[in-house]
Amino acid sequence: MRLAHLADTHLGFRQYHRQTAAGLNQREADVANVFRHTVDTLVAEQPDAIIIAGDVFHTVRPPNAAIVFAFQQLHRLREALPKSAIIVVGGNHDTPRSAESGSILRLFSAAGVDVVAEEAQRLVYPALDLSVLVVPHQALMGDVRPALEPDGTAQHQVLALHGEIAGTFPSDHAAMEYGGAVLTEGDLQSERWSYVALGHYHVMHQVNERAWYAGALEYVTTNPWGERRDEVARGLPGKGWLLADLVSGEVERRWVEQPRQVHDLPPIDAVGRSVAEIDRLLRAQLEAVPGGYAEQIIRQVVAEIPRHIARDLDHAFIRQAKAGALHYRLDLRRPAPTGPIGLAPGGRRQTLPELLEDYLRRRPLPAELDRDAVVAAGQALLNAVRQPVEEA
Amino acid sequence: MKQQAPxxxxxxxxxxxxxxxxxxQFYFWTARSSPIGIGAIVRVDSDERVIHGVVTDGFAYSDLETPLDAVIGAEGDPAGLIDPTARSEIRLYLAAVLRHHPEEPLQPVPLGAVHLATDADVTVALRMDSFTDGEESTGIPVGVYAGGGLxxxxxxxxxxLVGPEAAHLNITGVSGLATKTSAVEFLLTSIFQTFPTQKGSVAALCFNVKGPDLCFLDQAGSLEExxxxxxxxxxLVPEPFAAFQCYAPYKADGVNLNTLRTHPDLEGNTRPLVWGLRQVLDYAEVLLNRDDIDAKAGAFIDFLAERVVGQEFRDDSLRAKPFRVETFADLEEFFRAIFDWMEALNRGGEIWRTHHIATIRKVRNRLGNISTRSKGLVTDDGEVHDLPWGEFTDRxxxxxxxxxxxxxxxxLVxxxxxxxxxxxxERRTLGVDHVIVFVDxxxxxxxxxxxxxxxxxxxxDLSERxxxxxxxxxxxxxFRSQVHRRVVGNAGTALFGRMDNDELTMGGYSTLSxxxxxxxxxxxxxxLxxxxxxxxxxxxxxxxRPAVLTGRDGVQRFPPSPxxxxxxxxxxxxxxMDSTLSTEEIRDLVAGRRAEDVRRSLHATQRSRPDDPMAYFRACLGRAVVAESRDMRRGIPGVRSAPDPYA
Incomplete structure (x- = not known):
């Protein structure tokens, strides 16, 4: 009994301005191409069940091209794998806030796949001795959540769910998807399931022995560099999906080839450097990108660079880099201001931690809260976000 | 004003x-008709001294020299005896001195007239004038001295009694006369009604160790005139305790309370007592018997308490993912990982982080025992119902x-x-200044x-510090003689009810006549x-009698729910929590659900005491999802002919 687990395909995701020859957004096409390639692999693998654990589409109202494409691919899967269970779960991205809007995912029932986008459903496949409790995002947002418990006599009990497991996401929230329903690891009761297929977190991650996030198939977030940093921290080469053997309990990671790479170049510290030096470093780092920077997604942070130095950089080269890469983000960060304006004593502008503390010291709080504890918690959260960025 | 006759x-x-x-001590004689008895308080008046004493022994004498004289006088026939003349007889009593006035110089009791004590004499004799007079009286009524119609x-x-000069109270008496429990209940009433305000607040915590003895302290009992x-x-005002809460663990089913106070009318202040791993582990030493007490087991328990439970514990050799041990189930998983690791090592795998496998197994067994044998007290799901720590209230x-x-x-409790x-x-965070703990x-x-x-x-430790x-x-x-000497010895006040004769022969009572x-x-x-x-x-x-319902009467008036x-x-x-709820609705809601899920939800609802218990319970329990059978389906044909928009 082999189960393919993928999630967060985010079809219709658009980013940057580059277009394909056909006039489509390049990233939208990238995302579709990766999904098509994954479907090819699934057809070749012939798993007994396929679960797409939420966020098939990036938006509630995806582009027409994405709808047609999704329909084609799911139909293709259905035709190629007539005996497999194919389950699509509604995620936070493709679930409308208003119930009357209806979910676009319903359309795909016609393609022969089982779509669960509103209420939780327990789908039993007697031929596969498989029972899948499917919990879409919407089912977790109501007053009464479904009970996450196995049921019936099927040998293979699987939970498919789209939501955030508290404590799983990195503390800096770089790769975090906001808006998901939050559960605790205890809520999953993973030990009672053969496998728990999770969606929402875009980085492949094992929550516990039997619960996995498959991660997204592409970098479909506004901060692909943060997501990549999270992957590197977890020792992952990139994006992919999971193939779980429900009998042996083994889970294989299947990596997918990305049409382009996400590079976060080593930051340049501009303190004490001349314009020429910085220009040289910018050029050297860009040219050192493995395979060349053309058509890649690249970020270059330059820290502590004063405005007059930034103004004199080689902007012709920068324009050239931006034209060559799919996206070249030159992130020029100014030194901390020390001028006479601001709120801090001595005329210094307040730093962000000072500003935060000042705000938290004045903000009205419920009487039972300890203000010092609130301030400390705020500072800790800020540090958690700032530290990786500053280290990067 | 009329002079009162002496x-x-x-x-x-x-x-x-x-x-x-x-x-x-001193002896005094009385008339045969005197109301004096053992325990009577008397006053001796002499010219310049007043002595108070309490009668500790009594003797009667006639003018006969030997019993033979009496036998001969009756001609050996007790039935036919009629003394030719009334025998002269005296009553002689031995009294122990309670107080001299003046106290110094301390001298033998002078010859003088002996009077029955009055109210005022009792106060002086027992030195109660030193703490019952004045505005800040610290007197706690304990009963009435009865003697000679007084x-x-x-x-x-x-x-x-409550400190700080001395403290603690110990009471001894044979079982079955309800004296011990009744005395403590009455004394608590007395303390609550008369405890001096300047001494702060006081609460009582009673361990009910048998039957329903202390379960109905909020219900009025019947009193005689x-x-x-x-x-x-x-x-004092004879009334039950207005502020009363009874805590009891569950039975093994996790929903029926393990107490005799389960009558529906009494549910309002009958609360569950359920502890989790953290609460148990902190007192794991209790669970170890004498054979177990060794430094190794203690060290491993300390390791668990300080490094593992309630926090993230990482050991890559056991597994890549950190452990988060919050419940007994988590702990078992942790132990299992250690044992798996040791088994994988095969030979040489007897030690994990300096702890031997036998020690680890012993600790695991002891901890596991408590969750098995006391299922109703110890929860496996981490939900805890505890006493209202920090919110104890006065009286x-x-x-x-x-x-x-x-x-x-x-x-353990x-x-x-x-x-x-x-x-x-110690931290002054309990909510009251004094707590009286009653242990039978x-x-x-x-x-x-x-x-x-x-x-x-x-x-x-409690009796000493x-x-x-x-x-x-x-x-x-x-049996006071069979209790640890330091526990009874530290009790400033001792009460004695009816005693067993065998017990009275023990050395501790040798000072009594x-x-x-x-x-x-x-x-x-x-x-007493x-x-x-x-x-x-x-x-x-x-x-x-205490003004509260006795356990026996309580069970009759409020029969425990089956x-x-x-x-x-x-x-x-x-x-x-909400009497308007329908039993049928609740029964339907939990039908077919796992008992432990229902228990967990119920305990969460009890702990939170929400405005809408049903909604809260339903939310905790979650909606049951019914199964829908799926056959393999084929999609609609013809879509494939459309061009791939992203090709």
Missing amino acids: IPPIGRVVATEQKPSTPH EAPVYLDADF TDRNIYDRLG AVYTVDVAGLDPLAQD FARVVSVLKEQL ELNKYAPSDGPETYVRKMLL GRYLGLVLFSAQQ AAIKAKLATLPKGE MIRHPHFTQPIFVRFP DLPFPDAVARVLRG
């Missing part, structure tokens, strides 16, 4: 070479009903509750012999002998 004496002091008066209130000094009169004499009684618990679990009381009183059956929990147990150590913290031990047992022992052996219900630091001699008092089937028991608990 009260005639009832006897006179007599001192002979054979029976001299001393500063601490009923004089007797007070204990709160400074010596004589009892009401005593209450009236003592200035409130909290009963912890451990009568139905396994002895090991009883020990004692140890943890008393330890937390100590901690919170000290013969079992603090015996003078037998193995050293955690509970005995804890009771010793508690008064500095405001933690006062009221304890009771059948034979007459007092005889009186103790036949003491009627409702009478008291030792108190202010009283130089033991004093007999009569106390009224153990209900699981769904109905759940419904009963929820209906206890």
Whole structure:
């Protein structure tokens, strides 16, 4: 009994301005191409069940091209794998806030796949001795959540769910998807399931022995560099999906080839450097990108660079880099201001931690809260976000 | 103003070479019709001194030299005896001195007239004037001294009963007369009504160790006129405890409470007592028997408590993902990982982080035992119902009903509750300044012999250090001589009800006269002998029945609800929070659901006490998802012919 687990395909995701020859957004096409390639692999693998654990589409109202494409691919899967269970779960991205809007995912029932986008459903496949409790995002947002418990006599009990497991996401929230329903690891009761297929977190991650996030198939977030940093921290080469053997309990990671790479170049510290030096470093780092920077997604942070130095950089080269890469983000960060304006004593502008503390010291709080504890918690959260960025 | 006629004496002091008066005792004779008896308080008046004493022994004499004279006088026939003349007979009593006035110089009791004590004499004789006079009286009524038709209130000094001067109270008496429990219940009423305001707040925590004894302290019991009169004499109002909460663990099913106080009318202040791993682990030493007590097991338990439980514990050799041990189930998973790791190592895999596998297995077994044997007390899902730590209220009684618990679990409850009381009183965060802890059956929990147990150590510590913290031990047992000497010795006040003759032969009672022992052996219900630091001699008092329902009457008036089937028991608990809920609806809701899921949801609802218990319970339980069978389907044909928009 082999189960393919993928999630967060985010079809219709658009980013940057580059277009394909056909006039489509390049990233939208990238995302579709990766999904098509994954479907090819699934057809070749012939798993007994396929679960797409939420966020098939990036938006509630995806582009027409994405709808047609999704329909084609799911139909293709259905035709190629007539005996497999194919389950699509509604995620936070493709679930409308208003119930009357209806979910676009319903359309795909016609393609022969089982779509669960509103209420939780327990789908039993007697031929596969498989029972899948499917919990879409919407089912977790109501007053009464479904009970996450196995049921019936099927040998293979699987939970498919789209939501955030508290404590799983990195503390800096770089790769975090906001808006998901939050559960605790205890809520999953993973030990009672053969496998728990999770969606929402875009980085492949094992929550516990039997619960996995498959991660997204592409970098479909506004901060692909943060997501990549999270992957590197977890020792992952990139994006992919999971193939779980429900009998042996083994889970294989299947990596997918990305049409382009996400590079976060080593930051340049501009303190004490001349314009020429910085220009040289910018050029050297860009040219050192493995395979060349053309058509890649690249970020270059330059820290502590004063405005007059930034103004004199080689902007012709920068324009050239931006034209060559799919996206070249030159992130020029100014030194901390020390001028006479601001709120801090001595005329210094307040730093962000000072500003935060000042705000938290004045903000009205419920009487039972300890203000010092609130301030400390705020500072800790800020540090958690700032530290990786500053280290990067 | 009419001059009151002087009260005639009832006897006179007599001192002979054979029976001299001393500063601490004297003899006096009385008329045969005198109302004097053992325990009576008398006053000796002489020219310049007044001495108060208490009768400790009595003798009767006739003018016969030997019994033979009596036999011959009756011609050997008891039935035919009619004495030709009335025999002369005297009554001679021995009294122990309670107080001299003036105190110095301390001299033998002079010859003088002996009077029955009046109210004022009792107050002086027992030195109660030193703490009952003035605006800041610290007198706690304990009963009435009855002698010669007089009923004089007797007070204990709160400074010596609840601290800080001395503290603790121990009560001894044979079982079955309800004297011990009744006395403590009455005394608590007395303390709550008269505890001086300047001494702060006081609450009581009673461990109910058998039957329903202490389960109905909020219900009024029936009193007789004589009892009401005593209450009236003592200035007390006979009423049950207004602030009362009873805590009891669940039975193994996790929904029916393991107590006899389960009548629906009493559910309002009957609360569950459920602990999790953290609460148990902190007192894991309790669970180890004498054979287990070694540094190795202790070290491993410390390791678990400090490094593993309640926090993230990482050990890559066991598994890549950190452990997060919050429940017994998590702990078992942790142990399993260690054992798996050791088994994988095969030879040489007996040690994990310096702990031997045998030690680890022992600790695992002991911890596992408590969750198995005391399923109702120890929860596996991490949900905890505890005493209202930090929110104890003034003049409130909290009963912890451990009568139905396994002895090991009883020990655990004692140890943890008393330890937390100590901690919170030390930090002044409990909510009250003083807590009186009542523990019955000290013969079992603090015996003078037998193995050293955690509970005995804890009771010793409590009796030795508690008064500095405001933690006062009221304890009771059948055989005082068989309780650890330091526990009873530290009790500033001792009460004695009817005693067993065998017990009275023990060394601890050697200071009592034979007459007092005889009186103790036949003491009627409702009478006590008291030792108190202010009283130089033991004093007999009569106390009224407590104004609360006894356990036996309570069970009759409020019969315990029968153990209900699981769904109905759940419904009963929820209906206890909201009587408008429908049993049928609740039964339907839990039908087919796993018992442990229902239990977890129910406990969460009980703990949160939400405005809408049903909605909260439903949310915790989650909506059941019914199964839908799926056949393989084919999609609609023809779509494939459309061009791929992204190709």
